[in-house]
Amino acid sequence: MAWAQSLGKEMRGFAIEGTGSYGASLTRHLQGAGQFVVEATRPRRDRMAHRNDGKSDTKDALRAAKALLAEELAVAPKQRDGDVEALGTLQVWRSAVKSRTSAINAMRAVLVTAPDRLRDQFRGATNVLIETVLPASPGNGLDASILRALRQLARRCKSLTEEIVEADEEIDRLVRRRAPQS
Structure with missing residues:
Protein backbone atom coordinates (compact mmCIF):
# COMPACT_ATOMS: atom_id res chain seq x y z
CA MET A 1 0.00 0.00 0.00
CA ARG A 80 -10.66 -17.31 1.82
CA ASP A 81 -12.21 -17.55 5.27
CA GLY A 82 -15.15 -19.97 5.22
CA ASP A 83 -15.90 -23.66 5.30
CA VAL A 84 -14.83 -24.22 1.71
CA GLU A 85 -11.37 -22.85 2.42
CA ALA A 86 -11.22 -24.89 5.64
CA LEU A 87 -12.02 -28.01 3.61
CA GLY A 88 -9.24 -27.21 1.17
CA THR A 89 -6.78 -26.85 4.03
CA LEU A 90 -7.93 -30.15 5.53
CA GLN A 91 -7.47 -31.85 2.16
CA VAL A 92 -3.85 -30.68 2.14
CA TRP A 93 -3.43 -32.12 5.65
CA ARG A 94 -5.07 -35.36 4.56
CA SER A 95 -2.45 -35.74 1.86
CA ALA A 96 -0.56 -37.61 4.59
CA VAL A 97 -2.00 -40.65 2.82
CA LYS A 98 0.86 -40.35 0.34
CA SER A 99 3.41 -40.35 3.16
CA ARG A 100 1.75 -43.40 4.69
CA THR A 101 1.90 -45.22 1.36
CA SER A 102 5.60 -44.34 1.06
CA ALA A 103 6.26 -45.75 4.53
CA ILE A 104 4.41 -48.98 3.67
CA ASN A 105 6.37 -49.28 0.43
CA ALA A 106 9.61 -48.73 2.35
CA MET A 107 8.68 -51.55 4.75
CA ARG A 108 8.05 -53.83 1.79
CA ALA A 109 11.38 -52.86 0.27
CA VAL A 110 13.18 -53.65 3.54
CA LEU A 111 11.47 -57.03 3.71
CA VAL A 112 12.13 -57.89 0.06
CA THR A 113 15.87 -57.65 0.62
CA ALA A 114 15.86 -59.11 4.16
CA PRO A 115 17.32 -62.54 4.85
CA ASP A 116 14.81 -65.37 4.38
CA ARG A 117 14.46 -66.02 8.14
CA LEU A 118 13.22 -62.44 8.71
CA ARG A 119 11.19 -62.23 5.52
CA ASP A 120 9.33 -65.44 6.43
CA GLN A 121 8.74 -64.19 9.98
CA PHE A 122 6.90 -61.09 8.73
CA ARG A 123 5.19 -62.46 5.63
CA GLY A 124 1.60 -61.13 5.68
CA ALA A 125 2.10 -59.11 8.89
CA THR A 126 0.33 -55.77 9.14
CA ASN A 127 2.08 -52.52 10.02
CA VAL A 128 0.32 -52.37 13.39
CA LEU A 129 1.34 -55.93 14.20
CA ILE A 130 4.95 -55.19 13.34
CA GLU A 131 4.96 -52.02 15.46
CA THR A 132 3.40 -53.64 18.52
CA VAL A 133 5.06 -57.05 18.40
CA LEU A 134 8.51 -56.03 17.34
CA PRO A 135 10.69 -55.33 20.34
CA ALA A 136 13.39 -52.72 20.21
CA SER A 137 16.39 -54.56 18.82
CA PRO A 138 19.71 -54.00 20.50
CA GLY A 139 22.77 -54.86 18.54
CA ASN A 140 24.50 -53.80 15.40
CA GLY A 141 24.04 -56.65 12.97
CA LEU A 142 21.96 -56.81 9.84
CA ASP A 143 18.97 -58.39 11.59
CA ALA A 144 18.96 -55.69 14.28
CA SER A 145 19.11 -52.94 11.66
CA ILE A 146 16.28 -54.47 9.67
CA LEU A 147 14.13 -54.88 12.79
CA ARG A 148 14.76 -51.27 13.88
CA ALA A 149 13.88 -49.98 10.40
CA LEU A 150 10.67 -52.04 10.30
CA ARG A 151 9.63 -50.87 13.77
CA GLN A 152 10.23 -47.20 12.96
CA LEU A 153 8.43 -47.41 9.62
CA ALA A 154 5.51 -49.21 11.29
CA ARG A 155 5.34 -46.46 13.93
CA ARG A 156 5.27 -43.87 11.16
CA CYS A 157 2.41 -45.75 9.45
CA LYS A 158 0.47 -45.88 12.71
CA SER A 159 0.93 -42.17 13.36
CA LEU A 160 -0.05 -41.21 9.81
CA THR A 161 -3.10 -43.49 9.97
CA GLU A 162 -4.22 -41.66 13.13
CA GLU A 163 -3.74 -38.30 11.36
CA ILE A 164 -5.74 -39.47 8.36
CA VAL A 165 -8.63 -40.63 10.58
CA GLU A 166 -8.59 -37.29 12.43
CA ALA A 167 -8.57 -35.32 9.15
CA ASP A 168 -11.40 -37.46 7.73
CA GLU A 169 -13.51 -36.81 10.84
CA GLU A 170 -12.93 -33.06 10.57
CA ILE A 171 -13.69 -33.08 6.82
CA ASP A 172 -16.88 -35.08 7.44
CA ARG A 173 -17.98 -32.60 10.14
CA LEU A 174 -17.43 -29.61 7.82
CA VAL A 175 -19.18 -31.27 4.87
CA ARG A 176 -22.21 -32.12 7.02
CA ARG A 177 -22.39 -28.54 8.28
CA ARG A 178 -22.06 -27.16 4.76
CA ALA A 179 -24.39 -29.69 3.06
CA PRO A 180 -26.54 -31.38 5.73
CA GLN A 181 -28.78 -33.06 3.11
CA SER A 182 -25.84 -35.09 1.70
Whole structure:
Protein backbone atom coordinates (compact mmCIF):
# COMPACT_ATOMS: atom_id res chain seq x y z
CA MET A 1 0.00 0.00 0.00
CA ALA A 2 2.78 2.41 0.95
CA TRP A 3 4.62 1.68 -2.29
CA ALA A 4 1.47 2.17 -4.39
CA GLN A 5 0.67 5.42 -2.57
CA SER A 6 4.25 6.65 -3.04
CA LEU A 7 3.67 6.67 -6.80
CA GLY A 8 1.50 9.73 -6.28
CA LYS A 9 -1.29 8.47 -8.51
CA GLU A 10 -4.92 7.88 -7.67
CA MET A 11 -5.36 4.21 -6.80
CA ARG A 12 -8.30 2.66 -8.60
CA GLY A 13 -7.62 -0.85 -7.46
CA PHE A 14 -5.19 -3.71 -7.62
CA ALA A 15 -4.91 -6.55 -10.09
CA ILE A 16 -3.23 -9.42 -8.25
CA GLU A 17 -2.02 -12.62 -9.88
CA GLY A 18 -2.75 -15.76 -7.88
CA THR A 19 -5.28 -14.33 -5.41
CA GLY A 20 -6.07 -17.91 -4.34
CA SER A 21 -2.47 -19.00 -3.80
CA TYR A 22 0.72 -16.95 -3.69
CA GLY A 23 -1.16 -13.65 -3.83
CA ALA A 24 -3.69 -14.62 -1.13
CA SER A 25 -1.96 -12.80 1.73
CA LEU A 26 -1.53 -9.58 -0.26
CA THR A 27 -5.15 -9.84 -1.45
CA ARG A 28 -6.41 -10.18 2.16
CA HIS A 29 -4.28 -7.23 3.25
CA LEU A 30 -5.50 -4.96 0.45
CA GLN A 31 -9.14 -5.95 0.89
CA GLY A 32 -8.81 -5.41 4.63
CA ALA A 33 -7.63 -1.88 3.85
CA GLY A 34 -10.77 -1.33 1.78
CA GLN A 35 -9.07 -1.58 -1.60
CA PHE A 36 -10.66 -2.92 -4.78
CA VAL A 37 -8.91 -6.15 -5.83
CA VAL A 38 -9.42 -8.36 -8.89
CA GLU A 39 -7.63 -11.45 -10.17
CA ALA A 40 -5.05 -10.52 -12.79
CA THR A 41 -6.25 -12.85 -15.51
CA ARG A 42 -5.28 -12.28 -19.11
CA PRO A 43 -8.02 -12.22 -21.70
CA ARG A 44 -7.79 -15.04 -24.23
CA ARG A 45 -6.99 -12.66 -27.08
CA ASP A 46 -4.13 -11.20 -25.02
CA ARG A 47 -2.68 -14.67 -24.40
CA MET A 48 -2.80 -15.45 -28.10
CA ALA A 49 -1.20 -12.14 -29.13
CA HIS A 50 1.64 -12.40 -26.61
CA ARG A 51 2.26 -16.14 -26.69
CA ASN A 52 5.71 -15.74 -28.19
CA ASP A 53 6.79 -12.93 -25.84
CA GLY A 54 7.81 -15.39 -23.16
CA LYS A 55 7.24 -15.02 -19.43
CA SER A 56 8.04 -11.58 -18.09
CA ASP A 57 6.85 -10.34 -14.72
CA THR A 58 7.28 -6.74 -15.84
CA LYS A 59 5.24 -7.24 -19.01
CA ASP A 60 2.61 -9.25 -17.12
CA ALA A 61 2.29 -6.48 -14.51
CA LEU A 62 1.94 -3.82 -17.19
CA ARG A 63 -0.73 -5.85 -19.01
CA ALA A 64 -2.62 -6.40 -15.75
CA ALA A 65 -2.50 -2.69 -14.90
CA LYS A 66 -3.77 -1.71 -18.36
CA ALA A 67 -6.55 -4.31 -18.16
CA LEU A 68 -7.54 -3.02 -14.70
CA LEU A 69 -7.69 0.59 -15.92
CA ALA A 70 -9.68 -0.46 -19.00
CA GLU A 71 -12.07 -2.32 -16.67
CA GLU A 72 -11.45 -5.58 -18.54
CA LEU A 73 -10.88 -7.59 -15.37
CA ALA A 74 -13.95 -8.88 -13.59
CA VAL A 75 -12.84 -11.91 -11.60
CA ALA A 76 -13.24 -11.15 -7.91
CA PRO A 77 -10.93 -13.04 -5.57
CA LYS A 78 -12.58 -15.91 -3.70
CA GLN A 79 -13.28 -15.32 -0.06
CA ARG A 80 -10.66 -17.31 1.82
CA ASP A 81 -12.21 -17.55 5.27
CA GLY A 82 -15.15 -19.97 5.22
CA ASP A 83 -15.90 -23.66 5.30
CA VAL A 84 -14.83 -24.22 1.71
CA GLU A 85 -11.37 -22.85 2.42
CA ALA A 86 -11.22 -24.89 5.64
CA LEU A 87 -12.02 -28.01 3.61
CA GLY A 88 -9.24 -27.21 1.17
CA THR A 89 -6.78 -26.85 4.03
CA LEU A 90 -7.93 -30.15 5.53
CA GLN A 91 -7.47 -31.85 2.16
CA VAL A 92 -3.85 -30.68 2.14
CA TRP A 93 -3.43 -32.12 5.65
CA ARG A 94 -5.07 -35.36 4.56
CA SER A 95 -2.45 -35.74 1.86
CA ALA A 96 -0.56 -37.61 4.59
CA VAL A 97 -2.00 -40.65 2.82
CA LYS A 98 0.86 -40.35 0.34
CA SER A 99 3.41 -40.35 3.16
CA ARG A 100 1.75 -43.40 4.69
CA THR A 101 1.90 -45.22 1.36
CA SER A 102 5.60 -44.34 1.06
CA ALA A 103 6.26 -45.75 4.53
CA ILE A 104 4.41 -48.98 3.67
CA ASN A 105 6.37 -49.28 0.43
CA ALA A 106 9.61 -48.73 2.35
CA MET A 107 8.68 -51.55 4.75
CA ARG A 108 8.05 -53.83 1.79
CA ALA A 109 11.38 -52.86 0.27
CA VAL A 110 13.18 -53.65 3.54
CA LEU A 111 11.47 -57.03 3.71
CA VAL A 112 12.13 -57.89 0.06
CA THR A 113 15.87 -57.65 0.62
CA ALA A 114 15.86 -59.11 4.16
CA PRO A 115 17.32 -62.54 4.85
CA ASP A 116 14.81 -65.37 4.38
CA ARG A 117 14.46 -66.02 8.14
CA LEU A 118 13.22 -62.44 8.71
CA ARG A 119 11.19 -62.23 5.52
CA ASP A 120 9.33 -65.44 6.43
CA GLN A 121 8.74 -64.19 9.98
CA PHE A 122 6.90 -61.09 8.73
CA ARG A 123 5.19 -62.46 5.63
CA GLY A 124 1.60 -61.13 5.68
CA ALA A 125 2.10 -59.11 8.89
CA THR A 126 0.33 -55.77 9.14
CA ASN A 127 2.08 -52.52 10.02
CA VAL A 128 0.32 -52.37 13.39
CA LEU A 129 1.34 -55.93 14.20
CA ILE A 130 4.95 -55.19 13.34
CA GLU A 131 4.96 -52.02 15.46
CA THR A 132 3.40 -53.64 18.52
CA VAL A 133 5.06 -57.05 18.40
CA LEU A 134 8.51 -56.03 17.34
CA PRO A 135 10.69 -55.33 20.34
CA ALA A 136 13.39 -52.72 20.21
CA SER A 137 16.39 -54.56 18.82
CA PRO A 138 19.71 -54.00 20.50
CA GLY A 139 22.77 -54.86 18.54
CA ASN A 140 24.50 -53.80 15.40
CA GLY A 141 24.04 -56.65 12.97
CA LEU A 142 21.96 -56.81 9.84
CA ASP A 143 18.97 -58.39 11.59
CA ALA A 144 18.96 -55.69 14.28
CA SER A 145 19.11 -52.94 11.66
CA ILE A 146 16.28 -54.47 9.67
CA LEU A 147 14.13 -54.88 12.79
CA ARG A 148 14.76 -51.27 13.88
CA ALA A 149 13.88 -49.98 10.40
CA LEU A 150 10.67 -52.04 10.30
CA ARG A 151 9.63 -50.87 13.77
CA GLN A 152 10.23 -47.20 12.96
CA LEU A 153 8.43 -47.41 9.62
CA ALA A 154 5.51 -49.21 11.29
CA ARG A 155 5.34 -46.46 13.93
CA ARG A 156 5.27 -43.87 11.16
CA CYS A 157 2.41 -45.75 9.45
CA LYS A 158 0.47 -45.88 12.71
CA SER A 159 0.93 -42.17 13.36
CA LEU A 160 -0.05 -41.21 9.81
CA THR A 161 -3.10 -43.49 9.97
CA GLU A 162 -4.22 -41.66 13.13
CA GLU A 163 -3.74 -38.30 11.36
CA ILE A 164 -5.74 -39.47 8.36
CA VAL A 165 -8.63 -40.63 10.58
CA GLU A 166 -8.59 -37.29 12.43
CA ALA A 167 -8.57 -35.32 9.15
CA ASP A 168 -11.40 -37.46 7.73
CA GLU A 169 -13.51 -36.81 10.84
CA GLU A 170 -12.93 -33.06 10.57
CA ILE A 171 -13.69 -33.08 6.82
CA ASP A 172 -16.88 -35.08 7.44
CA ARG A 173 -17.98 -32.60 10.14
CA LEU A 174 -17.43 -29.61 7.82
CA VAL A 175 -19.18 -31.27 4.87
CA ARG A 176 -22.21 -32.12 7.02
CA ARG A 177 -22.39 -28.54 8.28
CA ARG A 178 -22.06 -27.16 4.76
CA ALA A 179 -24.39 -29.69 3.06
CA PRO A 180 -26.54 -31.38 5.73
CA GLN A 181 -28.78 -33.06 3.11
CA SER A 182 -25.84 -35.09 1.70
